[in-house]
Amino acid sequence: MKASSLARLVDLTAQLEEDAKRSPEFLRRRDRTLATRLAAGADDAERAVVAWLDHIRPDDPEGPGERAVRANRVLGMGLALVGLFLGAGTAAALFHYDGSHPVNVVRVLAVFVGLQLALVAVTLVASLPERARAAIPGLGPLRDALVTFSPGRWRLAGLRFLPPRQREATERFRAMLERQRRLYGEVEKWWLLAGSQWFGVSFHLGALAMALFLVVFTDLAFAWSTTLDLSPEAFLRVTSALARPWSAFWTDGVPTAALVGETQYFRAAGSHNAAPSAPWWRFLLACMLVYGLAPRLALLAFARWRLQAAIRRAFRRIPGVAALRDRLESRLVETAAETEEASGPPQRPVLQDVVAEIPAGAACHVVVWSGFPLADAEVASRALGLEVRSFASAGEGALENDARVLATLAEARDDAPVLVVAKAWEPPVLELLDFIGELRDAVGAERAIVLAPLMAGEGDRPAAASEPEASQWRRAVDRLADPWTSVYAPVGEGT
Amino acid sequence: MSDAPLFAVVGHPNKGKSSIVSTLAQDDSVRIAPEPGTTVTCRRYPMKLDGRVQYTLVDTPGFQRARRALAWMRERETTAAEHRAVVEAFVEAHRGTGRFDDECELLTPVLEGAGILYVVDGSLPYGPEYEAEMEILRWTGEPSMALINPIGGGDHIAAWRSALEQYFKIVRVFDALTAPFEKRLELLRAFGQLREAWRAPLEEAVRALEDERGRVHFRVARAIAEMLVDMLTASASRRLEVGANASFYESALEREYEDRLRERERQGRRAVERVYGHHRIERREGEVELLDQDLFSSEHWYLWGLNRRQLVATGAASGAVLGGAVDVGVGGTSLLLGTVLGATVGGATAWWSSGRLARARVLNLPLGGRLLRCGPSRDVNFPYVVLGRALYHHARIAGRTHANREALALGEASEENWIERLPRERRDALERVFRSLRRGDPAAVAIETLTALLEPILAEADG
Numbered sequence: 001m002k003a004s005s006l007a008r009l010v011d012l013t014a015q016l017e018e019d020a021k022r023s024p025e026f027l028r029r030r031d032r033t034l035a036t037r038l039a040a041g042a043d044d045a046e047r048a049v050v051a052w053l054d055h056i057r058p059d060d061p062e063g064p065g066e067r068a069v070r071a072n073r074v075l076g077m078g079l080a081l082v083g084l085f086l087g088a089g090t091a092a093a094l095f096h097y098d099g100s101h102p103v104n105v106v107r108v109l110a111v112f113v114g115l116q117l118a119l120v121a122v123t124l125v126a127s128l129p130e131r132a133r134a135a136i137p138g139l140g141p142l143r144d145a146l147v148t149f150s151p152g153r154w155r156l157a158g159l160r161f162l163p164p165r166q167r168e169a170t171e172r173f174r175a176m177l178e179r180q181r182r183l184y185g186e187v188e189k190w191w192l193l194a195g196s197q198w199f200g201v202s203f204h205l206g207a208l209a210m211a212l213f214l215v216v217f218t219d220l221a222f223a224w225s226t227t228l229d230l231s232p233e234a235f236l237r238v239t240s241a242l243a244r245p246w247s248a249f250w251t252d253g254v255p256t257a258a259l260v261g262e263t264q265y266f267r268a269a270g271s272h273n274a275a276p277s278a279p280w281w282r283f284l285l286a287c288m289l290v291y292g293l294a295p296r297l298a299l300l301a302f303a304r305w306r307l308q309a310a311i312r313r314a315f316r317r318i319p320g321v322a323a324l325r326d327r328l329e330s331r332l333v334e335t336a337a338e339t340e341e342a343s344g345p346p347q348r349p350v351l352q353d354v355v356a357e358i359p360a361g362a363a364c365h366v367v368v369w370s371g372f373p374l375a376d377a378e379v380a381s382r383a384l385g386l387e388v389r390s391f392a393s394a395g396e397g398a399l400e401n402d403a404r405v406l407a408t409l410a411e412a413r414d415d416a417p418v419l420v421v422a423k424a425w426e427p428p429v430l431e432l433l434d435f436i437g438e439l440r441d442a443v444g445a446e447r448a449i450v451l452a453p454l455m456a457g458e459g460d461r462p463a464a465a466s467e468p469e470a471s472q473w474r475r476a477v478d479r480l481a482d483p484w485t486s487v488y489a490p491v492g493e494g495t
Numbered sequence: 496m497s498d499a500p501l502f503a504v505v506g507h508p509n510k511g512k513s514s515i516v517s518t519l520a521q522d523d524s525v526r527i528a529p530e531p532g533t534t535v536t537c538r539r540y541p542m543k544l545d546g547r548v549q550y551t552l553v554d555t556p557g558f559q560r561a562r563r564a565l566a567w568m569r570e571r572e573t574t575a576a577e578h579r580a581v582v583e584a585f586v587e588a589h590r591g592t593g594r595f596d597d598e599c600e601l602l603t604p605v606l607e608g609a610g611i612l613y614v615v616d617g618s619l620p621y622g623p624e625y626e627a628e629m630e631i632l633r634w635t636g637e638p639s640m641a642l643i644n645p646i647g648g649g650d651h652i653a654a655w656r657s658a659l660e661q662y663f664k665i666v667r668v669f670d671a672l673t674a675p676f677e678k679r680l681e682l683l684r685a686f687g688q689l690r691e692a693w694r695a696p697l698e699e700a701v702r703a704l705e706d707e708r709g710r711v712h713f714r715v716a717r718a719i720a721e722m723l724v725d726m727l728t729a730s731a732s733r734r735l736e737v738g739a740n741a742s743f744y745e746s747a748l749e750r751e752y753e754d755r756l757r758e759r760e761r762q763g764r765r766a767v768e769r770v771y772g773h774h775r776i777e778r779r780e781g782e783v784e785l786l787d788q789d790l791f792s793s794e795h796w797y798l799w800g801l802n803r804r805q806l807v808a809t810g811a812a813s814g815a816v817l818g819g820a821v822d823v824g825v826g827g828t829s830l831l832l833g834t835v836l837g838a839t840v841g842g843a844t845a846w847w848s849s850g851r852l853a854r855a856r857v858l859n860l861p862l863g864g865r866l867l868r869c870g871p872s873r874d875v876n877f878p879y880v881v882l883g884r885a886l887y888h889h890a891r892i893a894g895r896t897h898a899n900r901e902a903l904a905l906g907e908a909s910e911e912n913w914i915e916r917l918p919r920e921r922r923d924a925l926e927r928v929f930r931s932l933r934r935g936d937p938a939a940v941a942i943e944t945l946t947a948l949l950e951p952i953l954a955e956a957d958g
Contacts, residue, residue: 024769036545319721319939322946326713333707334543336522336772342536370624396623399566425619427509430559430597456620 006072007065008050009187009311009318010169011057013176014064016320031324032332046312048328049321067169071162075170078161079195080202087206095214102223102265102277108284112207113242113291119200120295127193127306187314190307197300204293211288215281222280223265236260243283245290253282354477356450356486363387363416364450365409367439369432370395372421373456380421383460384452389416394435402435410442417448419488424453424465428476436485445484451477452488464489499541499548500693501609502686505601505632507625508557510616511644514671514898516540516554519679521772523897525554537600542700549700550686550693553609555601561627564598568634578634582606602635610689611639613659617668618647621654629662638689640665642682646672665689671898676957679896680704712953713946714770719885719953720945722763724938726783726881727929729755730870741867745791752790752869757782760881764888771892780888780905783881786874791867814841878929879914886913886956893957917952924948 019027031052038051057063094108128136162170176184214220224235236257240247243254256279263277315321358364366380366388374380377391390412392405409418418439422432428451439449453473457463465473470487477487504512513534517525520540540552558564568581586602589595605611611632615625632639641663643655652668659666669682680701687697731752733744760783768776818837888905890913895903914922928944 032545317939317943319942322943323714323717326710330710331703331706332543332545333703335520335540335704337520337524337538337540339538341524341526341534341538371622395562399562423622426507426622426624427557429508429557429624431562434560434563 005065005069006187006191006307006311007063007069008053009065009314010068010173010176011063011065012049012053012315012321013318014172015053015057016318016324019324020320028327028332029334031327032330035328045325046316049315049324052324052328062165064169064172067166068173071166071170072173074162074166076195076198079199083199083202084206084209087203087208088210089206090203091207091210092214095211095220097214097218097220099221102221102263103280104265105222105224105263105280105284106226109242109287112204112284112288116204116292116295120299123193123196123299127189127303184314186310187307190303190310194300194303194307197296197303200296201293201300204288204296208285208288208293211281211285215285220278220281222277222284223263224260225265232257232261232264235264239283242287242291246286250282250286252279253286255280255283354474354486355489356448357489358386358417358419358450360385361387363389363414364419365390365412365416366392367405367409367418367420368393369420369422369435370426372423372454372462374421374460374462379460383462384419384421386419389414395422395432402438406438406442409439412443415447417450418443419450419452421452421454421462422473424455424469424473428453428473433476433480436480440482440485447484449482449485450488451485454488500550500686500690500696501553501604501607502550502612503537503553503555503601503604503609504612504614505555505605505628506557506614507628508559510557510614511646511671511898512557512614513554514646515612515614515642515644515669516552517898518671518674518896519683520552521897523773523775523900525897527898527900535597535600537604544700544703549696549703550683553604555604556597558601558628558631559597560595561598561624561631564595565627565631568631579606579636582631582634598631602631605632605635605637609637610686610693611635611637612686613639613641613663614644615641615655615659616647617643617645617652617655618649620649620651621658625658629659633662639663640667640685640689642666643668644671672896673899674896675894676708708957709954711770712950712957715767715889715953716946716949717942718763718766718770719882719889719949720942722759722766722885723878723881723945724932724941725759726756727878727932728871728938729759730868731755732866732868734864735867736864739865741791741865744867745869748867748869749790753782753785756785756870760884763885767885767889768892771895772897773892773895775900776892776895777902778905779902780884783884785872786877786880790869790872811838811842814838814844817841873933875929878925878932882925883913886952889953890956893953921948921952 034052034055035048038048038055057065090111094111095103097103236255239255239260247254259277259279263280364386366374366377366384366386368374368380368391371393374383377388380386380391381388390408392408394402394405420432420436420439422428436449436451440447443449451473453465453469454462455465455469464470474487477485504516506512513525513527516538517523517527520542522540525538526534534554534556536556538554540554541548542550542552564585568578568585571581571584572578582602583606585595586599586606590599613629613632615621639662641659643652643659643666645652645668656666665685665688667682667685669678674682683697683701683704687694729752731748733748735741735744764778764780768774814837815834818833818835884905891903891905917925925945925948928941928948932938932941
């Protein structure tokens with residue numbers, strides 16, 4: 001298959017449409033992985049895209065591109081058959097001779113030279129670039145009309161006779177051209193023109209074959225006849241001009257003055273001489289070949305060349321190709337986690353009333369945890385507004401220090417609550433909660449333990465924790481499920 | 496196991512470890528919460544280049560019982576040379592026991608040879624409870640760096656720095672919430688200083704991230720160009736019978752058109768955010784406003800989907816065929832006059848009768864009618880309003896870290912004067928594209944041109 005063929009264009013459009021539904025992350029990973037494998041020989045951007053497409057959609061006879069091309073080929077063959085029959089029919093009609101009236105050379109020239117040259121001119125107008133058409137008034141509607149009646153379009157009439165999958169692929173191709181008319185306009189134009197030329201070539205082949213058949217297997221008489229005031233000399237000038245392309249090397253194909261003079265025919269005269277008219281057939285067949293078939297062959301080759309160029313241009317301009325090239329050319333950088341994050345402990349509302357107020361001046365034992373800035377009992381008493389019966393520090397240095405604090409509190413003979421003052425800005429780590437548990441064991445089941453998460457305030461006076469710090473402490477104490485352990489709220493802030 | 500460098504982000508609970516990982520890994524799926532213990536297991540964030548791991552970041556749970564863990568280790572300490580073995584023994588002894596789950600989890604990657612990135616919150620005061628953590632980490636013998644991440648408003652960086660410098664050779668301040676892209680790369684380069692063998696892969700990774708950032712501008716430019724072109728060519732239309740009261744349908748059609756524009760703009764926003772790896776942004780933005788006084792137009796529509804020009808072409812061609820038949824009938828003596836006359840008459844008839852055809856009915860079905868269309872906006876300022884909003888949004892997204900979980904509030908884009916900042920030649924080039932779109936030139940070409948124009952603008956805004 002040729003690079004950037006019609007099948008590839010259809011496949012690429014279909015693939016990019018499918019890819020538009022996929023996530024960019026998936027596409028980047030897939031295409032970059034492919035690109036690293038296809039790196040060799042894909043230095044040119046277009047070739048890289050073609051290599052990518054061939055890899056992602058390996059030559060698949062059931063792919064939409066291949067199906068559309070196959071269907072196009074079948075429809076083209078149908079069109080060629082119609083052209084052959086029409087050409088043969090036209091030649092049969094124009095070369096008809098039943099012995100009464102000779103074949104009129106003027107009529108054959110009008111159809112196989114005059115009309116053909118006019119149609120070639122029309123084709124050239126239709127193939128003008130869009131800008132040129134826009135600059136010439138009236139060419140736009142003319143081009144629309146030509147496209148509407150283009151034989152290339154007749155192919156579509158045969159759609160209903162195709163197998164369903166080929167029909168679907170062709171309709172998809174048509175829909176692609178319709179939907180992105182501005183993008184694929186040139187492709188459509190040359191596709192239709194190539195179809196038209198294919199029909200023209202078939203038509204002329206049919207006509208030539210039929211004319212040759214009639215010349216070989218029947219006896220034809222030729223003459224030239226017209227109502228116009230055309231002298232044999234003037235007609236000779238016309239035929240000589242038409243024969244110029246082959247006159248240098250094939251003189252038998254050039255009508256002579258004698259032939260022209262002898263074969264002028266008037267129906268009113270009623271009789272004609274068949275014998276000298278025979279050399280006309282060489283001239284007429286040469287005209288059909290040179291002015292009918294040859295321009296169509298040249299236009300067919302030109303249209304197919306322009307179609308390939310239009311396909312190549314469309315290949316580069318299809319929306320999504322630039323993004324595809326970006327995916328192919330840029331290294332795949334991944335930084336995110338490959339696995340889902342494990343869920344943490346479920347957050348539940350605080351089930352019990354864990355907040356406790358301590359009346360001003362009430363007695364308590366104070367334990368300062370992990371270096372909270374309260375220097376001694378006196379400072380603590382002043383700062384908290386409580387009677388501090390004992391004061392200790394835990395949560396820093398060696399664990400033996402914590403053990404000593406626990407032992408001291410276990411020996412206390414009163415019921416005063418134990419207030420553990422902690423930094424509210426730090427989270428309640430398990431080490432502190434372990435200490436609270438050990439404290440419970442040390443002081444007995446019903447002694448009040450109050451955890452006081454506080455902020456360092458102005459001077460010596462600590463401040464109450466703000467939300468959300470306070471809430472994490474309430475939840476931590478709630479998880480202890482100990483009705484005698486609570487969170488301290490400075491007076492007036494309890495809930 | 497890969498030989499690529501491994502970095503364990505460790506520290507006290509709730510000190511921004513996950514924020515740092517989220518920002519460096521450009522991953523907004525990392526759970527970040529004020530609640531301690533949100534991270535319960537290690538999560539790995541491999542940085543891959545075409546599938547090859549360059550380095551891996553590991554987010555770990557915080558220390559919960561550091562003093563007790565250190566006490567266990569000290570009980571078994573013999574010489575300094577045995578420190579690492581003691582830490583290994585600690586993990587071996589406590590894995591799965593439920594007693595030191597967090598410590599075992601966070602020490603596992605370190606004992607695999609990970610570089611240690613110890614994170615503290617520089618906005619809160621230093622405390623002695625951190626010393627046990629730092630001591631344990633020192634015992635592992637792995638290369639380490641301390642990162643001061645100032646999460647809140649306080650400033651205790653100096654105190655932290657002097658404490659951390661006693662344990663770590665490298666101490667850096669890194670605000671995970673606001674660090675610009677260059678700072679993130681700088682930090683990654685610094686990771687390479689922890690061990691000589693890590694320098695090359697980290698340098699390679701940084702180069703790849705820089706290249707990727709350049710590509711990001713192309714992708715964003717394309718997303719914005721596609722959105723712009725869609726919004727500038729969008730319209731809403733309704734087929735009405737000839738004689739129907741159009742004003743009755745106008746407000747619904749206008750609403751449909753505006754909804755279409757707004758949805759397309761939202762899609763554009765999501766596309767840009769996605770390019771930058773933001774998948775969970777909550778956005779607050781005023782809706783785009785239309786500036787046109789009159790958005791409505793109407794034209795005829797016809798059955799078979801032909802427009803008026805095609806009808807005329809078809810009529811002219813039919814006339815030409817009939818006229819041509821006359822020419823053939825008279826043996827060409829008319830000199831193709833029949834064809835020319837036929838085409839003229841056919842075309843003219845189609846032109847004059849097209850209005851009538853629209854009103855005709857067959858079996859009570861209309862053959863045509865009026866097509867009431869709302870949009871596209873013809874206001875010359877509208878493209879600049881849309882583009883200004885898009886550039887403003889991009890600037891906010893490009894500068895946003897993945898640790899930032901606040902809603903993205905977009906104020907008035909006009910306050911930023913995005914368009915006025917552009918050099919004149921760029922504005923002229925943009926205007927040419929917008930004009931071509933108003934003329935109906937191919938959207939695909941406009942997207943390509945706009946992408947090329949916007950890419951350097953976005954790169955400069957991000958630079």
